[in-house]
Amino acid sequence: MTLQNTPIQSLTVLPGTNRIGDPENFNEISIHPGDTISIVGPTGSGKTAFINDIEVFAQGDTVTRRKILVNGSEPSEDLIRDPAKKPIAMITQSTKCLADLTVEKFLSMHLRARKLENNGILDAAIDLTNQFTGEKISGCMRMSSLSGGQTRSLFVADAVIISDAPIILLDEVENAGIFKNRVIETLREKKKAIIFVTHDPYVALLTEKRIVMKGGAVEKILTPGGEEQTALAQIAKMDADMMVLRERIRSGELLSAVTGAGI
Amino acid sequence: MNVRLIAIAGPPSAGKTAVVKQIIHNLGTAKVAYLKIDVVQAWEDEELATEFGIPTKKVYSGDMCPDHMGIMVIRDALLWAEELGAEYLLYESAGLCLRCTPYTTNSLGLCVLSAVSGTHAPLKMAPLIALADVAVVTKIDLVSQAEKEVFREGIHQSAPGIDIIETNAVQGTSMRYLMQIIKQMKPAESEKDTLRGVPPLGVCTVCIGKKETGWQEHFGVIRPLAVPDNLYRGE
Incomplete structure (x- = not known):
């Protein structure tokens, strides 16, 4: 396939400084295939800057002064500069397909850019998209007519199936209405590392590791293990209940009380 | 320099x-x-x-x-x-x-x-x-x-x-x-430096202020609509 010559065994974040120049309070953060991580913290605490550092493979040259190592050493230039070799896919709320294309044309454009034969890859990407989103898409739909959730789901599927990127960064995509648990399960199965910037308690508890940001720096790294299992089950139920409510509102119901949703 | x-x-x-x-x-x-x-x-x-x-x-x-x-x-x-x-x-x-x-x-x-x-x-x-x-x-x-x-x-x-x-x-x-x-850049040599390419022709009767439309009204750099090559090449 298209993957770079050296497989990514690990990605290491070395500490930088907070906004007033004090060193960050950790030795290193290692990320491996199959890891799931969430980045949490108030607005302006440095969450997006953290994943930006990973995306650009910062070498002490960003405001945070962090350094990113690949397999323990400084990554080679073409790994960073050629998007077809880059092992990272970043998807944000503002990432868009600007060309007015059908889903099928969009995906085949990407296949062509990667010099890949179709061999069912295109259908696989659409199938995977439809596992992430409730509103199914098909190849003949136009990219510009997809909802936010469908677009985000398609980009994640594209990153997994066509880019085959081992590391996927998602910046606040939870509002887009995708099945977060399916995304996380699938990426874990496929041995992808996934890093979420999130304000969503469900996403935060679904991931194995939680990085808490404050004042531009990493404040805490939590690895809850089994400790949050009860809370996770409760939040999963609330999330499902919210989905039911959302569907009822969408279908035009008046809600006299929310008890019907099981809360 | x-x-x-x-x-x-x-x-x-x-x-x-x-x-x-x-x-x-x-x-x-x-x-x-x-x-x-x-x-x-x-x-x-x-x-x-x-x-x-x-x-x-x-x-x-x-x-x-x-x-x-x-x-x-x-x-x-x-x-x-x-x-x-x-x-x-x-x-x-x-x-x-x-x-x-x-x-x-x-x-x-x-x-x-x-x-x-x-x-x-x-x-x-x-x-x-x-x-x-x-x-x-x-x-x-x-x-x-x-x-x-x-x-x-x-x-x-x-x-x-x-x-x-x-x-x-x-x-x-x-x-x-x-x-x-x-x-890694080298300094300029102000008097020796030239353009890398030839710019498109810039002197024509439009440039000197003639406002009439149609090639019939101009001379020098002109072309009608129907020519074999879409791209204008300088003479």
Whole structure:
């Protein structure tokens, strides 16, 4: 396939400084295939800057002064500069397909850019998209007519199936209405590392590791293990209940009380 | 001469000034002078003078083609920068017809393109890209992975060997590669430097103020609609 010559065994974040120049309070953060991580913290605490550092493979040259190592050493230039070799896919709320294309044309454009034969890859990407989103898409739909959730789901599927990127960064995509648990399960199965910037308690508890940001720096790294299992089950139920409510509102119901949703 | 010339070209709103700001920020303000050429309105010189305290100049080309104007004044501008003791002169063009390539032999030619300008844009701007040293692709954070890759292919079709830097210029991502190239630049030779390519013909009866339409009313550089080749080639 298209993957770079050296497989990514690990990605290491070395500490930088907070906004007033004090060193960050950790030795290193290692990320491996199959890891799931969430980045949490108030607005302006440095969450997006953290994943930006990973995306650009910062070498002490960003405001945070962090350094990113690949397999323990400084990554080679073409790994960073050629998007077809880059092992990272970043998807944000503002990432868009600007060309007015059908889903099928969009995906085949990407296949062509990667010099890949179709061999069912295109259908696989659409199938995977439809596992992430409730509103199914098909190849003949136009990219510009997809909802936010469908677009985000398609980009994640594209990153997994066509880019085959081992590391996927998602910046606040939870509002887009995708099945977060399916995304996380699938990426874990496929041995992808996934890093979420999130304000969503469900996403935060679904991931194995939680990085808490404050004042531009990493404040805490939590690895809850089994400790949050009860809370996770409760939040999963609330999330499902919210989905039911959302569907009822969408279908035009008046809600006299929310008890019907099981809360 | 101790001044290095960085010529920055690209369409309006591509992010040329954002790239200029990143370069100044990385070089340090002590070494840089800036020249902006535009048609009737430009504020970049005042903005940069206020933000960085560097010497700046602007020229309005008015009735003359702005790149033509640049060609006229660039030698003087290099001497101006040298007198000030600057090590770099950043020269930002107006970015209009995309047919001229204001890069000179000893300059670093940067063409700034926006990733949101569509996947065919690099092909339409081929002359601007072909003679540049580096293509800086801005607003890279806004487009999908597939479009990023296709845009890059378009640039390589226009200029196979060109260096491409993809950046979110407001944040300054990946600027380190541009700075590595800038650090290796040779100084300009104000009197010996020439243009890298031949600009399109700029003297015609339209240029001198004839307003009539139709080739029948003009002489010199003319063409009717029906000709075998769509592209006008100078005589």
